[in-house]
Amino acid sequence: MARRSHVQTTINGETVEFLCEPRQSLLEVLRDELHLTGAKEGCNNGNCGACSVILDGRLVNSCLVLGVETEGKSVETIEGLAAPDKLHPIQDAFLENAALQCGICTPGFIMSAKALLDQNPNPTEHEVRYWLAGNLCRCTGYDKIVRAVLDAAAAE
Amino acid sequence: MPIVAIPSLLRNLTNGEESITVSGTTIREVIDNLETRYPGMKARLCEDDRLKPGLAIYINGLLTRGSIRERVDADAEIHFLPAIGGGIAAPSH
Amino acid sequence: MLENKEHKVIGTRPIRHDGVDKVTGRALYGADFQAAGLLHGRVLRSPHAHARIISIDTSRAEALPGVKGVVTAKDIPDAGDKVADLGEGAVNLKYLCDNILASDKVLYKGHAVAAVAATNPHIAEEACTLIDVEYEVLPPVLEVRQAMEPDAPLLHEHIRTTSLGETAEEPSNVASHIQHKLGDPEKGFAEADIVVEREFITGTVHQGYIEPHNATAHYNADGQLTIWCSTQGAFTVREQVAEILQYPVSKIKVVPMEIGGGFGGKISVYIKPVAALLAKKTGKPVKVLMNRSEVFEGTGPTPASFIRVKMGATKEGKITAAEAYLAFEAGAYPGSPVGPGAMCIFAPYNIEHVIIDGYDVVVNKPKTAPYRAPGAPNAAFGSETVVDEIAEKLGIDPLEIRLLNAAKEGDRRADGPVHPRIGCIETVEAAKSHPHYTAPNGKKHHGRGVASGYWFNIGLESSVTINVNSDGTINLIEGSTDIGGTRASIAMQAAEVLGIPAESVNPSVVDTNSVGYTAVTGGSRTTYATGYAAYEAAQDVKRQMIARAAKLWEVDEANVQFADGEFSSINGKEEQISFRDLCGRLGETGGPIVGSGTVNPGGAGGAYATHVVDVAVDEETGKVDILRYTAVQDAGKAIHPSYVEGQIQGGAVQGIGWALNEEYIYNDEGTMTNASFLDYRMPTCLDLPMIDAVIVEVPNPGHPYGVRGVGEVPIVPPMAAIANAIYDAIGIRMTELPMSPDRLLKAMGKI
Numbered sequence A: 001m002a003r004r005s006h007v008q009t010t011i012n013g014e015t016v017e018f019l020c021e022p023r024q025s026l027l028e029v030l031r032d033e034l035h036l037t038g039a040k041e042g043c044n045n046g047n048c049g050a051c052s053v054i055l056d057g058r059l060v061n062s063c064l065v066l067g068v069e070t071e072g073k074s075v076e077t078i079e080g081l082a083a084p085d086k087l088h089p090i091q092d093a094f095l096e097n098a099a100l101q102c103g104i105c106t107p108g109f110i111m112s113a114k115a116l117l118d119q120n121p122n123p124t125e126h127e128v129r130y131w132l133a134g135n136l137c138r139c140t141g142y143d144k145i146v147r148a149v150l151d152a153a154a155a156e
Numbered sequence B: 001m002p003i004v005a006i007p008s009l010l011r012n013l014t015n016g017e018e019s020i021t022v023s024g025t026t027i028r029e030v031i032d033n034l035e036t037r038y039p040g041m042k043a044r045l046c047e048d049d050r051l052k053p054g055l056a057i058y059i060n061g062l063l064t065r066g067s068i069r070e071r072v073d074a075d076a077e078i079h080f081l082p083a084i085g086g087g088i089a090a091p092s093h
Numbered sequence C: 001m002l003e004n005k006e007h008k009v010i011g012t013r014p015i016r017h018d019g020v021d022k023v024t025g026r027a028l029y030g031a032d033f034q035a036a037g038l039l040h041g042r043v044l045r046s047p048h049a050h051a052r053i054i055s056i057d058t059s060r061a062e063a064l065p066g067v068k069g070v071v072t073a074k075d076i077p078d079a080g081d082k083v084a085d086l087g088e089g090a091v092n093l094k095y096l097c098d099n100i101l102a103s104d105k106v107l108y109k110g111h112a113v114a115a116v117a118a119t120n121p122h123i124a125e126e127a128c129t130l131i132d133v134e135y136e137v138l139p140p141v142l143e144v145r146q147a148m149e150p151d152a153p154l155l156h157e158h159i160r161t162t163s164l165g166e167t168a169e170e171p172s173n174v175a176s177h178i179q180h181k182l183g184d185p186e187k188g189f190a191e192a193d194i195v196v197e198r199e200f201i202t203g204t205v206h207q208g209y210i211e212p213h214n215a216t217a218h219y220n221a222d223g224q225l226t227i228w229c230s231t232q233g234a235f236t237v238r239e240q241v242a243e244i245l246q247y248p249v250s251k252i253k254v255v256p257m258e259i260g261g262g263f264g265g266k267i268s269v270y271i272k273p274v275a276a277l278l279a280k281k282t283g284k285p286v287k288v289l290m291n292r293s294e295v296f297e298g299t300g301p302t303p304a305s306f307i308r309v310k311m312g313a314t315k316e317g318k319i320t321a322a323e324a325y326l327a328f329e330a331g332a333y334p335g336s337p338v339g340p341g342a343m344c345i346f347a348p349y350n351i352e353h354v355i356i357d358g359y360d361v362v363v364n365k366p367k368t369a370p371y372r373a374p375g376a377p378n379a380a381f382g383s384e385t386v387v388d389e390i391a392e393k394l395g396i397d398p399l400e401i402r403l404l405n406a407a408k409e410g411d412r413r414a415d416g417p418v419h420p421r422i423g424c425i426e427t428v429e430a431a432k433s434h435p436h437y438t439a440p441n442g443k444k445h446h447g448r449g450v451a452s453g454y455w456f457n458i459g460l461e462s463s464v465t466i467n468v469n470s471d472g473t474i475n476l477i478e479g480s481t482d483i484g485g486t487r488a489s490i491a492m493q494a495a496e497v498l499g500i501p502a503e504s505v506n507p508s509v510v511d512t513n514s515v516g517y518t519a520v521t522g523g524s525r526t527t528y529a530t531g532y533a534a535y536e537a538a539q540d541v542k543r544q545m546i547a548r549a550a551k552l553w554e555v556d557e558a559n560v561q562f563a564d565g566e567f568s569s570i571n572g573k574e575e576q577i578s579f580r581d582l583c584g585r586l587g588e589t590g591g592p593i594v595g596s597g598t599v600n601p602g603g604a605g606g607a608y609a610t611h612v613v614d615v616a617v618d619e620e621t622g623k624v625d626i627l628r629y630t631a632v633q634d635a636g637k638a639i640h641p642s643y644v645e646g647q648i649q650g651g652a653v654q655g656i657g658w659a660l661n662e663e664y665i666y667n668d669e670g671t672m673t674n675a676s677f678l679d680y681r682m683p684t685c686l687d688l689p690m691i692d693a694v695i696v697e698v699p700n701p702g703h704p705y706g707v708r709g710v711g712e713v714p715i716v717p718p719m720a721a722i723a724n725a726i727y728d729a730i731g732i733r734m735t736e737l738p739m740s741p742d743r744l745l746k747a748m749g750k751i
């Protein structure tokens, strides 16, 4: 086993330290070392978006980022989105619109949508579809997801 | 008496008859009585005192869970069809 | 049986009960399971599509530091000739075992051969590369018609074609032949003024659930085996594992975690028994996860098929006869869904003379698994295209010809049974009057197409228990894993009976030790059958509560009635108490109340759908864009309309993928060359418009609220509807799926 490196990073606003092998992806670190299992693995090669997190304000597939790369950076995951007693408006919109079926893609979509709305608070339907094209959902046909994101934009 | 729809692949046993009226108050009796009239029928439908794997029984259009003990009314219409279950096509072996 | 009442809860759109967990990332799916001392398992898979295993040497893998155990087929108890009864019909146990870990032959690229447990997944992966397997490579058989040739290489020397109990002499790759015959097809065709006959080819496609298969297993020192996994049916896992390991069901507990999609693909077990074998060998909990390419190559897709359809009609458009030949690839072991395909193919029509032949054929591809209305989409691609062509040649509107021939209550299906009350006509009529169908559609290379589809739905066993809480809520215990909001649709049926809001029900999906037997979440049965069990359990609670009210008021039970959430006494005393208040008084009237319901209903009631689609064909690239999509479906009664719409939209979009892009692409050696989400191209949201889901409600007499299954039928019409739209756009009949840009360019003569 390769030597494990010490990494210090910020996750959902908290300073976090962990040890990881150089070959471990951020997704592995989040899930297996830190037990933040909200980010999901659907493909492990950047094609499904189920592992989406926000790294220093930028949407990334955490399966394509190495754990050691997060040294000194800031990571936002689905676990950090809701306030203790209040869901984030995107989360509310997903529930109101029934924008999830099995829910495995949901954390990824919500993080993607957040990254979109952070930089474009009033997207058109086409902009939403363009932005979310990196996230696969096999259950919903996307109709209700797109509506949820448009609703969340209107509500924010 | 119950009416049995003879699957097309078994109609060689019934000289081409497509449906047979036969007495019986359970599927087992119906099959036994069919066998008396059309020898060979039972071996095609049953195996070791149960329905062959991959077959299902419909009584009056409703799927029953495959047991030959199932009771049938005097005016029942009985079909033997490939079994389907759980969104699964039952394996044929 | 039908309750024709106004509903308070049914038909509303409450927030699903598991919603907050799922939008906050808290919901635990199979891969999220953790345990102290957990080992990680990985599977070694065959690089060959067809080969004999000469030897397996695991010694180098076992010597790798961190490796705790290696298993092969030798670790599975000998299956002999045993036939396993999985409640779904019998299965040859050896096939089941060999598909888990190959014993003598590998039958597809990706076939599991051995598995390793190690202290971390990377070590387990590395150890797999150290297992030495010697193969004698055999020629693969990769296509159904090739496999049916008399001189084709045989996958299984002992398979002989069975035709309803009769077995052929010679070995063959054709495992079985089925036939349905109604009337006199020859006569029917003689009566026709027009006969159209076409051949169709459909590719192998995958369910494409986003969550890969997963399983964690642990044996306690006392022999109790626990499996945590994502599955469509915990009890089905228990049965299959019990058969494969020859271990009593009472010693196996299956804990269903949340499941990230299944669509039929998470009924069969793959790595669950492997995790159990590794757990047994190591004495530790072992988690086995598949990666995406393993999901494509090692789990059941739905079959490729060759289909021939011939239909005849009079000048007036009356269909006089129909004939179909369906050859389906079963994959490595028998058991393709050709049976349901044959049952569904002409089901939207009432045709007097029909003959349908179906063949189940083994090929060197993964053993197929169910996928949403298994068999029906392949079949409908053929029949619905031919109906369209007949309509066009006769100059009749394609929906009009469907109305003219539509199946209705009392008509006989080609496979024999008579239709109960069905909503075929209603879906066609709704499509016909929909603004989409009447909107102009004249642009060059734009086209509109329609198609209908049928799926029979199933019932099967479900059990529900209800515990009444003192604050007027209930805890509802069920065994149906929730893949798309069924906690809500089941809870709502109990709530309706008890006159309480949906939010007053706490539904839980529990393990196999904690609820009565419940069959898989599949066959569009969950809201129908488990909902029915919830209805029965709630009725049981209601009966007991009436007795309590009677006791409270010291009156006869017959003098207590229940309506709108209130118990009241009739005949004499004027008493009234709400459900909620009575719940607070259970202690003084006799103690806790537990209601239970178990069902095994036969009246699932078939579902029909009619879809309308507009496409644009790019003449330069051959790319087809979906411009507008409307999917009409009979839901019987929509319990939670949002999730019914969701099923319709999701099914339609899977059909769009099947129609336009998705297929397994094989090279000559039988290796799938596109086993990733990049190359196996499923629709993204950028490829699609909104999907207009239109719910028609023709109540199913086989359910107290009229529910019909809704999950499967929406995938049946899209392929034919899109093919018909492409014809409308460019005047070319596409007969091969997927209708990808290269095939369109070829058809247009551009390449």
Ligand code: FES
Binding pocket: A040, A041, A042, A043, A044, A045, A046, A047, A048, A049, A050, A051, A052, A061, A062, A063, A064
């Ligand atoms: S798991 Fe990272 S993109 Fe699919």
Ligand code: FES
Binding pocket: A099, A100, A101, A102, A103, A104, A105, A106, A136, A137, A138, A139, A140, C210, C260, C261
């Ligand atoms: S809800 Fe299942 S994949 Fe999106």
